[in-house]
Amino acid sequence: xxxxxxxxxxxxxxxxxxxxxxxxxxxxxxxxxxxxxxxxxxxxxxxxxxxxxxxxxxxxxxxxxxxxxxxxxxxxxxxxxxxxxxxxxxxxxxxxxxxxxxxxxxxxxxxxxxxxxxxxxxxxxxxxxxxxxxxxxxxxxxxxxxxxxxxxxxxxxxxxxxxxxxxxxxxxxxxxxxxxxxxxxxxxxxxxxxxxxxxxxxxxxxxxxxxxxxxxxxxxxxxxxxxxxxxxxxxxxxxxxxxxxxxxxxxxxxxxxxxxxxxxxxxxxxxxxxxxxxxxxxxxxxxxxxxxxxxxxxxxxxxxxxxxxxxxxxxxxxxxxxxxxxxxxxxxxxxxxxxxxxxxxxxxxxxxxxxxxxxxxxxxxxxxxxxxxxxxxxxxxxxxxxxxxxxxxxxxxxxxxxxxxxxxxxxxxxxxxxxxxxxxxxxxxxxxxxxxxxxxxx
Amino acid sequence: xxxxxxxxxxxxxxxxxxxxxxxxxxxxxxxxxxxxxxxxxxxxxxxxxxxxxxxxxxxxxxxxxxxxxxxxxxxxxxxxxxxxxxxxxxxxxxxxxxxxxxxxxxxxxxxxxxxxxxxxxxxxxxxxxxxxxxxxxxxxxxxxxxxxxxxxxxxxxxxxxxxxxxxxxxxxxxxxxxxxxxxxxxxxxxxxxxxxxxxxxxxxxxxxxxxxxxxxxxxxxxxxxxxxxxxxxxxxxxxxxxxxxxxxxxxxxxxxxxxxxxxxxxxxxxxxxxxxxxxxxxxxxxxxxxxxxxxxxxxxxxxxxx
Numbered sequence: 056x057x058x059x060x061x062x063x064x065x066x067x068x069x070x071x072x073x074x075x076x077x078x079x080x081x082x083x084x085x086x087x088x089x090x091x092x093x094x095x096x097x098x099x100x101x102x103x104x105x106x107x108x109x110x111x112x113x114x115x116x117x118x119x120x121x122x123x124x125x126x127x128x129x130x131x132x133x134x135x136x137x138x139x140x141x142x143x144x145x146x147x148x149x150x151x152x153x154x155x156x157x158x159x160x161x162x163x164x165x166x167x168x169x170x171x172x173x174x175x176x177x178x179x180x181x182x183x184x185x186x187x188x189x190x191x192x193x194x195x196x197x198x199x200x201x202x203x204x205x206x207x208x209x210x211x212x213x214x215x216x217x218x219x220x221x222x223x224x225x226x227x228x229x230x231x232x233x234x235x236x237x238x239x240x241x242x243x244x245x246x247x248x249x250x251x252x253x254x255x256x257x258x259x260x261x262x263x264x265x266x267x268x269x270x271x272x273x274x275x276x277x278x279x280x281x282x283x284x285x286x287x288x289x290x291x292x293x294x295x296x297x298x299x300x301x302x303x304x305x306x307x308x309x310x311x312x313x314x315x316x317x318x319x320x321x322x323x324x325x326x327x328x329x330x331x332x333x334x335x336x337x338x339x340x341x342x343x344x345x346x347x348x349x350x351x352x353x354x355x356x357x358x359x360x361x362x363x364x365x366x367x368x369x370x371x372x373x374x375x376x377x378x379x380x381x382x383x384x385x386x387x388x389x390x391x392x393x394x395x396x397x398x399x400x401x402x403x404x405x406x407x408x409x410x411x412x413x414x415x416x417x418x419x420x421x422x423x424x425x426x427x428x429x430x431x432x433x434x435x436x437x438x439x440x441x442x443x444x445x446x447x448x449x450x451x452x453x454x455x456x457x458x459x460x461x462x463x464x465x466x467x468x469x470x471x472x473x474x475x476x477x478x479x480x481x482x483x484x485x486x487x488x489x490x491x492x493x494x495x496x497x
Numbered sequence: 498x499x500x501x502x503x504x505x506x507x508x509x510x511x512x513x514x515x516x517x518x519x520x521x522x523x524x525x526x527x528x529x530x531x532x533x534x535x536x537x538x539x540x541x542x543x544x545x546x547x548x549x550x551x552x553x554x555x556x557x558x559x560x561x562x563x564x565x566x567x568x569x570x571x572x573x574x575x576x577x578x579x580x581x582x583x584x585x586x587x588x589x590x591x592x593x594x595x596x597x598x599x600x601x602x603x604x605x606x607x608x609x610x611x612x613x614x615x616x617x618x619x620x621x622x623x624x625x626x627x628x629x630x631x632x633x634x635x636x637x638x639x640x641x642x643x644x645x646x647x648x649x650x651x652x653x654x655x656x657x658x659x660x661x662x663x664x665x666x667x668x669x670x671x672x673x674x675x676x677x678x679x680x681x682x683x684x685x686x687x688x689x690x691x692x693x694x695x696x697x698x699x700x701x702x703x704x705x706x707x708x709x710x711x712x713x714x715x716x717x718x719x720x721x722x723x724x725x726x727x728x729x730x731x732x733x734x735x736x737x738x739x740x741x742x743x744x745x746x747x748x749x750x751x752x753x754x755x756x757x758x759x760x761x762x763x764x765x766x767x768x769x770x771x772x773x774x775x776x777x778x779x780x781x782x783x784x785x786x787x788x789x790x791x792x793x794x795x796x797x798x799x800x801x802x803x
Contacts, residue, residue, distance in 0.1 A: 067512065223510065298798065310801070311797050311799050377500070382501075382502065383502060383503045384502055385507075385509050389507075389508060389509045389510035390509075390510060391507050391508070392509065393507065394505055394507070394509060395502065395504070396502055398502075410509075412509055417509075420511075423568075423609070424609055426516060427610065427742050427743075427746055428695070428741040428746075429746035430694070432746045432747065432795070433697070436798065437797060437798040438796065438797050438798045439795075440795070460797055463797055463798070468507055468508035471511070473512050474511075475512075475514050475516050475519055477511070477515065481506075481507075481508065482506045
């Protein structure tokens with residue numbers, strides 16, 4: 056068992072067997088895609104196509120309006136039928152470009168290979184990442200080119216690639232590391248070059264020994280000239296959380312409220328590294344990604360390469376549909392994913408999984424009084440007091456929630472998972488955080 | 498068919514552990530202790546434990562009107578109370594103790610999670626001051642292994658004689674409360690609780706450690722061990738002080754709490770009116786728990802101590 060880890064965290068059942076052994080296969084080409092103009096943290100995009108326009112695969116359809124933003128590309132060739140608000144995985148409807156596919160998949164002329172990595176300058180790499188619309192594919196969807204361009208006062212010495220995949224059920228990153236290890240390593244080298252980082256660490260949880268082996272082999276084969284290290288990490292949720300991963304791999308602790316660059320580190324996800332490679336070698340923008348379709352409520356679990364804007368219902372249908380007792384559809388993993396009120400919602404850049412949960416996962420338990428067992432305190436990776444902050448949120452004592460560090464909570468959900476009194480601690484903390492954020496804006 | 502989907506905020510996944518499963522684990526942990534008590538003190542011990550558990554559950558059932566076993570916490574309180582009673586306690590003493598534990602110790606404060614003091618120890622403390630002759634007299638049942646008869650011969654406890662052998666104290670073949678004498682059985686149960694993640698090493702560690710250190714002043718290494726093994730320190734440190742509801746949640750707080758329990762216990766042993774002070778040591782620190790918690794807020798991840 057690997058020693059590299061952080062303090063706290065939980066050991067849930069991982070349920071990865073259903074899809075860990077299944078190769079990534081292309082999803083059925085969608086006849087219609089709904090591509091939201093906001094798929095990343097930051098400013099939304101503005102449509103650069105109009106209703107009635109013909110578009111090609113990889114053609115830019117959304118142009119960013121701010122620096123912290125990333126362009127959005129068409130994932131099919133066909134005709135723009137409508138630009139209107141549509142259901143979005145994050146909740147509120149978002150302006151979306153709806154395209155009927157012509158089934159031809161005609162590539163856009165802009166898609167052409169770039170120079171080899173050796174000939175690219177750091178600025179060129181950042182530009183390629185930006186033009187390809189790369190965002191963090193782990194789920195947070197922070198624009199990659201912004202991460203690659205930290206303010207000059209921060210010297211980045213280490214790039215960390217997140218191959219932890221600590222969320223139960225999900226296996227997309229695992230499959231990428233098995234099937235696309237060389238592309239992943241190449242992308243890692245591109246990130247290192249863009250940042251001027253001397254050291255690259257690829258952190259993988261030790262429940263994926265085959266992935267560790269595969270990536271080590273790829274590093275030996277294509278990683279020449281770069282200081283790359285594959286680290287085996289202790290399997291524990293949330294090992295893949297940015298700050299926990301940095302702690303486990305480098306021993307550095309990111310201060311409360313700060314970003315990883317404060318400790319000279321940048322994190323990227325394995326999927327993002329592969330997308331970087333495709334952007335360099337093929338000129339391919341980010342219009343598809345690997346999605347794990349899984350859970351007890353899906354008939355045929357799979358790891359699929361899904362085009363951006365494919366509706367969740369289309370994906371579910373080609374996986375045999377939902378079982379009769381399916382009750383909940385979650386985009387992402389079971390601990391931080393978002394439950395959807397409808398399957399008529401598009402897969403976007405941040406959709407790492409479609410998780411269909413059944414009756415036993417939606418059972419509601421009565422909320423008991425806190426028995427002060429302290430398990431949430433022992434398991435909180437941020438070393439907060441979730442019992443106190445949660446109870447403050449419950450009674451809407453916002454001052455107290457803030458005083459005890461509600462804003463340092465990144466909502467991993469360990470406290471709610473572990474609470475024997477069934478107290479929705481992280482949910483109360485989220486409510487308090489919303490109030491605190493609203494107050495600070497005033 | 499239009500399928501109704503459940504929407505809720507994450508996480509969508511919960512550990513199977515709940516209050517009832519924790520209480521069942523505590524009962525399982527106390528099983529070796531109970532078994533040892535019957536082995537040492539015969540069927541008196543069994544009757545005392547059964548009466549204590551039933552009376553505690555009945556009191557809770559009357560107060561809550563919700564099932565007899567409920568979340569199992571009343572059964573745990575009843576059994577813990579029995580553990581610190583004389584093996585041949587009169588039935589009415591046991592019933593009153595259980596009723597006081599649950600009624601006053603627990604529900605007067607608002608029920609599970611809200612009680613300030615360890616309910617079993619509240620029950621014991623009330624019995625101790627109300628029926629001192631029955632509770633803290635000079636004579637206790639002498640353990641007679643495999644003697645399952647009605648009669649127990651009596652003898653003074655090791656904290657009055659200070660002449661028991663360390664081996665007897667460890668195995669439990671000395672007079673005392675029915676669950677406190679066998680360090681061996683107590684440790685076996687505690688290892689189970691530790692393995693299941695229900696107790697933390699800090700409270701028992703600092704409690705037992707400080708008792709040992711203070712015991713050194715009473716006559717060196719042997720007396721240090723004697724103070725740890727004699728009386729209620731093992732039972733108190735492993736099962737009473739670690740009661741989740743009434744002990745601190747912060748790591749530093751737990752250390753302070755255990756040390757405080759030990760200090761009060763030893764002060765009573767050295768200078769107090771009772772031969773044993775574990776009950777009052779823990780109850781006093783229970784009262785300080787909210788203050789300890791608020792003074793020992795842990796450093797956040799990444800935070801540099803000022």
